[in-house]
Amino acid sequence: MAQVSEGEGTRDTGALPARVAVAEAARTAQDRRAPARERLGQRKPTGRLRKGENLFGWLFVSPSVAVLLLFLFIPILLALYVSFTNWSGVTNPLSSSVKTVGLANYKLLLNQPGLYQQNFGTAIRNNLYFVVFTVPLQTGLALLLAVVVNNKFLKAKGFFRTVAYFPSVTSSIAITVVFMFLFQGTGVINTLLGFVGIQGPNWLFDTRGVFTLIYNAFGVNNPAALVNHQFLGLNLWGWVAGPSLGMCVIIIMLVWTTSGTFMLFFLAALQQISEDLDEASEIDGATPWQRFRRVTLPMLRPTLVLVLLLGFISTWQVFDQVFLIGPDNPATITPAYYSYQLSFQDSNFGAGAAVAFLLFCLIVFLTVLQRKFIREDLTR
Amino acid sequence: MKRWQFKTIAGLSAAAAMLATGVPAATASKVPLTGKLHGVTLTFMIASSGTAETNADKAAAAAWGKATGNKVNVINASNFQLQLTEGFAGGSPPDVFYGQTGMFENLVKNGELLASGSLVGPPGAFYPSLRQEFTYNGTFYCVPKDSSTLALEINVADWKAAGLTNPPTTWAQLEADAKALTKNGVTGLVISPSLDRVGAFFAENGGSYMNAKGTNFAFNTPQNVAALGFLKKMAQQGVLKTSAQVDSGWGGEAFGTGKAAMTIEGNWIIGAMQSTYPKINYEVVPLPAGPSGKHGTLVFTNCWGIAANGKNTAAAVSFVKYLASPAQQLRFANAFGVMPSRPAVARQWAASHSATPVASGTQTPSVSAFVQGDAYALPQVATLGFPTVQSAFDSQLTSLASIDPAALLQQLQTNAEALLHP
Numbered sequence: 001m002a003q004v005s006e007g008e009g010t011r012d013t014g015a016l017p018a019r020v021a022v023a024e025a026a027r028t029a030q031d032r033r034a035p036a037r038e039r040l041g042q043r044k045p046t047g048r049l050r051k052g053e054n055l056f057g058w059l060f061v062s063p064s065v066a067v068l069l070l071f072l073f074i075p076i077l078l079a080l081y082v083s084f085t086n087w088s089g090v091t092n093p094l095s096s097s098v099k100t101v102g103l104a105n106y107k108l109l110l111n112q113p114g115l116y117q118q119n120f121g122t123a124i125r126n127n128l129y130f131v132v133f134t135v136p137l138q139t140g141l142a143l144l145l146a147v148v149v150n151n152k153f154l155k156a157k158g159f160f161r162t163v164a165y166f167p168s169v170t171s172s173i174a175i176t177v178v179f180m181f182l183f184q185g186t187g188v189i190n191t192l193l194g195f196v197g198i199q200g201p202n203w204l205f206d207t208r209g210v211f212t213l214i215y216n217a218f219g220v221n222n223p224a225a226l227v228n229h230q231f232l233g234l235n236l237w238g239w240v241a242g243p244s245l246g247m248c249v250i251i252i253m254l255v256w257t258t259s260g261t262f263m264l265f266f267l268a269a270l271q272q273i274s275e276d277l278d279e280a281s282e283i284d285g286a287t288p289w290q291r292f293r294r295v296t297l298p299m300l301r302p303t304l305v306l307v308l309l310l311g312f313i314s315t316w317q318v319f320d321q322v323f324l325i326g327p328d329n330p331a332t333i334t335p336a337y338y339s340y341q342l343s344f345q346d347s348n349f350g351a352g353a354a355v356a357f358l359l360f361c362l363i364v365f366l367t368v369l370q371r372k373f374i375r376e377d378l379t380r
Numbered sequence: 381m382k383r384w385q386f387k388t389i390a391g392l393s394a395a396a397a398m399l400a401t402g403v404p405a406a407t408a409s410k411v412p413l414t415g416k417l418h419g420v421t422l423t424f425m426i427a428s429s430g431t432a433e434t435n436a437d438k439a440a441a442a443a444w445g446k447a448t449g450n451k452v453n454v455i456n457a458s459n460f461q462l463q464l465t466e467g468f469a470g471g472s473p474p475d476v477f478y479g480q481t482g483m484f485e486n487l488v489k490n491g492e493l494l495a496s497g498s499l500v501g502p503p504g505a506f507y508p509s510l511r512q513e514f515t516y517n518g519t520f521y522c523v524p525k526d527s528s529t530l531a532l533e534i535n536v537a538d539w540k541a542a543g544l545t546n547p548p549t550t551w552a553q554l555e556a557d558a559k560a561l562t563k564n565g566v567t568g569l570v571i572s573p574s575l576d577r578v579g580a581f582f583a584e585n586g587g588s589y590m591n592a593k594g595t596n597f598a599f600n601t602p603q604n605v606a607a608l609g610f611l612k613k614m615a616q617q618g619v620l621k622t623s624a625q626v627d628s629g630w631g632g633e634a635f636g637t638g639k640a641a642m643t644i645e646g647n648w649i650i651g652a653m654q655s656t657y658p659k660i661n662y663e664v665v666p667l668p669a670g671p672s673g674k675h676g677t678l679v680f681t682n683c684w685g686i687a688a689n690g691k692n693t694a695a696a697v698s699f700v701k702y703l704a705s706p707a708q709q710l711r712f713a714n715a716f717g718v719m720p721s722r723p724a725v726a727r728q729w730a731a732s733h734s735a736t737p738v739a740s741g742t743q744t745p746s747v748s749a750f751v752q753g754d755a756y757a758l759p760q761v762a763t764l765g766f767p768t769v770q771s772a773f774d775s776q777l778t779s780l781a782s783i784d785p786a787a788l789l790q791q792l793q794t795n796a797e798a799l800l801h802p
Contacts, residue, residue, distance in 0.1 A: 088764075090468035090483075091490050115772055115795040184627045205624055205778050328771030344462050345767040347486045 083353035089343065105354035113233060116342075120355065121232030122330055123338045124362075127316060129209075129243035130334070133251045134258075135311040141259040142307065143300075146266030147292070161267070168260035176324045179253045180204060203249050207331040209241025210248060246331030250321050258314075262307045269303035270296070305371070312370055316363050335359040413499075415692035418449040422695055425467070425474035427460035427682075429716065432651055436715035444702040450695055468492055468687075475696045476703075479522045479685030481513060481762050487685065488516045489764075494686040495519050499697050500704055506721050513759050514683045522683035523704045526718035527726075528646035529753030530580050530677045532668070536661040538566060538641035547665040551584070551610060554668045558619035561641035569614065570640030572631045573622035573777035575770050575792075576678060576760075577644055580667055581607035583676025583758045590761075596800065597761075600786070600793040607670070608785035615780035624778050636660055646680060647750040650717035666749045679757035681721065719750055726751050761796075769795045 058065075078093060083105055087098045109120045145164045149157055167175060182188050183203040190200030201208075215221065226237040243251060273296060281291050297304075319336040326332050328341070335355055343352030424441055428434040434456050441452035455474060457463040461483065467473040468487075479493065487493040497503055497520030503511055510524035532554075534547060542561050548554040558568025571577040582588065587603030590596070598604075614620035621640075628634035631643035636657030643649075644667065653660060669675050684700040686693060702708060709720040713729045720726045730751040761770070773792045776783060 088486050088490060089465045090487055090492050092469065092471060097490060114798045115769060119768070119772070185625065186627050202624065202778075205775075207775075328768075328775055330772070330775045341768060341771075344465065345482075345771075346765045347465070347483065348765060 079353045080357060082349055083357050085350050087349045088347045089349045090347070093349075101350065105350045106358070108351055109354055109358065110232070116351065118233035119333065119338055120335070121234040122238075123333045123335045124232065125234060125239055125241070126244065126247050126332065127318065127334045130247055130251060130318060131312060131315045133243060134254050134315050135308065137251070137255045138259045138262060138311055139304070139307055141255060142262035143266050145259060145263040146270055149263070150267055150270045164263050165260040167257040170257070172257065172320050173324060175253060175257055176321045179249060180325060183249050201245055204246045204325050205329055205331055206245035209244055211240060211242030244331040246326065246329060250318065250325070250332060253321060254315070254318070258311070262311070265303050265307055266300065269300050273299045308370065309367065312367060313363055316359065316366075413694035413697060414690065415694050417694055417698060420692045420695045421451040421453065422476060422692060422699060423453045423455060423474040424699075425455045425457055425460070425464060425477040427478050427480070428456050429648060430651060430655065432655070432716040436712055440703060440708055440711070444699055448695075448698060450699075452699065473687040473690070475687055475690045475692055476699055477685045477687070478525065479514070479683035481681065481760050482767055484514060484521070484683070485516065485762050485764050488521055492688055493521050494688040494690075494693055494696075495521050496686045496697055496700060497521055497523055500684070500701050505724070507723055507754055509679060509754070509757060509759055510681050510721050513681055513762065522685050523700065524721035525682045525684050525704070526709070526712065527721050527754055528648055528680045528718060529750050529757050530577070530644050530646050531664050531666055531749040531753060533635055533643050533645060533649060534663050534665065535635065535638070535641045536663055542641075547663070548668045550668050551670060555614055555619070558614060558642065559617065562619045565639070566641050567621045567626060567634075567639060568619040569642045569644075570621050570623055570626055570628070570631055570634040571644050573624055573780070574774045576680070577631070578608060578611060578777065579758060580644065580676055580678050581611060581670070583678065583756075584667060584670035584674055585676070586670065586672055586674050588758060597793055597796040599796060600789045604789055605786045608783070608789060612780055612783055612785060620780065622778055622780055635662070647717050647719055647747060650747070664746060664749045666752055675756050677753035677757045679754060679759050681759075717747075719747070719754065723754070726754065763796070763799050765799045766796065769799065
């Protein structure tokens with residue numbers, strides 16, 4: 001919207017023709033969309049025929065609705081019920097031996113000082129930093145890769161696309177195992193570091209946060225102001241520790257593997273953008289950066305929103321890499337893994353389900369927040 | 381180890397729940413057995429340590445099936461606890477399964493484990509410590525399948541190269557020997573960073589996991605703090621490392637790949653050494669005694685579990701009788717190195733394996749060190765929820781040299797006590 005009004009403002013003066021062209025293009029795009037929306041709106045009024053259509057519509061989708069109900073909604077409701085019980089996993093969860101315990105499981109994780117709260121807090125901390133680092137990095141890298149392989153002057157495009165996409169189609173388990181070899185105590189990374197005289201840490205099991213190492217370098221260690229205040233079983237010094245070294249390895253791995261997938265998203269969107277736009281703005285004298293920032297990026301907005309959304313949701317659920325790298329490794333524990341650990345190691349399915357629903361609430365909350373934030377940001 | 385008293389307290393609430401379902405634990409043994417003795421098909425879920433164990437289980441199942449006219453489907457679970465839990469939750473558990481310590485209390489509390497201890501054989505024929513592990517509220521629920529204890533494994537080549545003679549019998553000797561063996565990239569002693577290894581040192585120092593009455597945990601005792609302090613001291617000298625520090629998954633891997641001259645593992649290491657590192661010549665000796673001269677080790681065991689609500693419990697009991705028979709225990713022991721859970725059979729097995737002197741260069745070491753340990757071994761904690769408490773402790777052992785023993789054990793104590801008063 002801002003683009004359009006800016007364009008209208010400049011049309012009177014006749015200056016900055018490049019922007020005018022862009023504005024025109026953006027407006028045409030919007031005009032094209034608007035009637036479609038209206039057409040859809042016209043379909044709303046119902047007649048006898050429409051009712052029949054409704055019935056058939058439901059009939060046709062009923063198989064998938066049934067599947068969704070059976071394998072998605074019912075299990076979710078059951079899990080929600082389990083999170084209020086003391087179900088231990090070896091009986092039918094609906095049998096009379098399973099007792100409801102009210103909010104006890106949630107209190108155990110949120111309110112009651114102890115190992116559960118501490119583990120949950122650590123898991124949230126780990127995952128928070130994981131998301132904060134992974135999502136921007138993977139989105140940025142994916143966009144960069146897409147723009148590079150979309151370049152019309154690039155030779156052997158197919159090769160580069162395959163190379164960038166290859167990690168995405170490789171099993172995450174296989175990649176994790178390779179990374180474990182790379183980053184183990186005497187692995188390749190530490191051997192390379194050894195050549196330049198650096199004694200590398202035991203990456204995967206190192207619980208020290210990256211920020212903590214930086215604070216330590218400046219002589220700050222365990223400041224009383226932070227150490228004496230707690231939240232979710234972790235003191236504030238623990239909360240500002242940054243991603244642990246173990247988590248950093250998973251961040252690097254995830255960025256590398258997922259950027260290929262998201263590159264495809266961006267590539268598809270880039271190929272939808274008409275070359276005329278780019279050429280028109282070039283003729284109008286826009287620099288390459290201006291063309292990217294003012295033409296290409298706004299056109300990619302829907303894809304960007306999608307990629308960020310998918311990134312946020314999937315990174316909050318990271319599990320298989322954590323499962324493989326270190327069962328019971330506090331350096332890399334995440335809520336998804338902690339839910340599994342509580343359920344299947346401790347037979348405490350109630351608390352396990354409670355972790356899952358707290359994670360669910362967190363994801364919904366952050367997604368709503370993020371959607372709002374991004375919409376405002378991109379329409380500026 | 382009066383563990384049942386302790387469990388009584390922990391399980392009061394669950395007992396009430398069981399009364400509601402009409403399956404009170406105490407009368408579970410009086411539930412009549414179901415199904416026929418012939419012509420039935422049993423499912424048998426195992427958590428195998430490897431091909432040798434899988435084959436031995438399959439052979440035993442086939443032999444019993446042939447002799448009694450039944451059929452047994454052996455399911456080798458890749459994720460045992462998950463698959464077993466799914467079986468119970470879905471109402472179709474396997475008829476016979478490995479009853480792991482970690483699941484025992486949960487199964488009993490929910491009335492899912494048949495009280496088959498006294499149906500299978502005279503309880504007195506099994507090691508008392510193992511029997512206790514599977515006794516709850518005075519009922520002997522399932523017969524111990526086998527036992528494994530920790531002992532000290534020594535690489536003979538490294539030992540000779542360091543000019544050492546007699547195996548260590550005291551902590552001081554262990555420390556001195558580890559020092560002598562640490563050179564050329566080899567660490568004297570490497571252990572897995574776990575309570576399941578350092579706990580042996582607690583026992584050697586007169587410590588334990590539980591208090592004398594078995595009513596509460598006793599992790600933060602001076603004996604345990606001193607034992608962990610001793611390990612820290614060795615770690616600070618660089619003569620003791622954890623397996624993670626030498627890029628190994630467990631002590632046996634560090635030992636087999638030559639990164640460690642000594643390790644502390646159970647009798648499962650015999651099978652691993654034979655199959656993966658057959659060239660390493662090693663000897664097994666009892667763990668050294670603590671400063672007070674006390675011997676100590678840890679014991680790990682499973683039982684033969686039978687699903688209480690199965691349709692063929694009669695046949696299942698008959699099958700377990702066969703599996704736990706002296707002849708079959710000896711066959712299992714020979715096949716993959718687990719120790720028989722009957723003292724008589726264990727002695728017989730040890731006698732047939734003890735003729736190997738330290739430096740003879742054979743690849744099968746004496747197993748008598750493992751068998752000896754059964755007499756004084758400390759059993760595992762079976763309290764529901766303990767695995768997570770233990771992993772919180774274990775994860776801090778990775779770098780032994782920089783731990784604070786007293787604080788660490790106090791934390792373990794606090795976390796474990798929280799399980800008793802939820």
